[in-house]
Amino acid sequence: xxxxxxxxxxxxxxxxxxxxDARGNARMVDVSEKAATTRTAIxxxxxxxxxxxxxxxxxxxxxxxxxxxxxxxxxxxxxKQTPTLIPMCHHVMITGVQIELTPTTDTDLSIEAxxxxxxxxxxxxxxxxxxxxxxxxxxxxLKSVDRxxxxxxxxxxxxxxxxxxxxxxxxxxxxxAARKARSVRRxx
Numbered sequence: 477x478x479x480x481x482x483x484x485x486x487x488x489x490x491x492x493x494x495x496x497d498a499r500g501n502a503r504m505v506d507v508s509e510k511a512a513t514t515r516t517a518i519x520x521x522x523x524x525x526x527x528x529x530x531x532x533x534x535x536x537x538x539x540x541x542x543x544x545x546x547x548x549x550x551x552x553x554x555x556k557q558t559p560t561l562i563p564m565c566h567h568v569m570i571t572g573v574q575i576e577l578t579p580t581t582d583t584d585l586s587i588e589a590x591x592x593x594x595x596x597x598x599x600x601x602x603x604x605x606x607x608x609x610x611x612x613x614x615x616x617x618l619k620s621v622d623r624x625x626x627x628x629x630x631x632x633x634x635x636x637x638x639x640x641x642x643x644x645x646x647x648x649x650x651x652x653a654a655r656k657a658r659s660v661r662r663x664x
């Protein structure tokens with residue numbers, strides 16, 4: 477009796493996962509019945525480096541050239557190539573990609589990607605891919621001067637459009653969980 481109930485629960489969970497069929501096999505979701513709507517996604521990430529490295533980057537005197545321009549182009553290109561990198565992503569008719577690279581502290585470079593489309597599925601993965609590849613490009617172009625560079629905090633911050641509606645990230649969504657985890661570790 478217990479096994480049957482467990483099997484039913486697993487089958488119910490699998491049916492709720494849109495990229496799995498009833499047997500648990502991977503599949504691409506059919507979006508043909510969905511209406512095309514305007515969709516936007518904004519993702520952000522940070523590239524952390526030594527202060528001297530960021531100063532060098534901002535001076536434009538890096539050994540490999542204009543890091544910001546190349547990272548911007550890499551991010552745009554990555555957004556357009558997302559379905560070739562992420563197996564279950566649909567090809568989306570992207571109508572715009574904007575990549576902002578902004579120093580936020582003396583060691584941090586913030587990367588923000590805004591991706592827009594008028595299509596049947598969202599562009600969250602495209603925005604996240606754009607930030608990731610732009611950050612990797614910054615690393616690649618600066619690794620000869622700073623091997624300690626870190627890529628951190630890549631996350632979706634906002635999305636609009638589509639059946640699931642709008643989303644805006646809380647400023648610190650996991651702050652409570654992190655605090656709780658630290659307090660649990662301190663106990664004897």
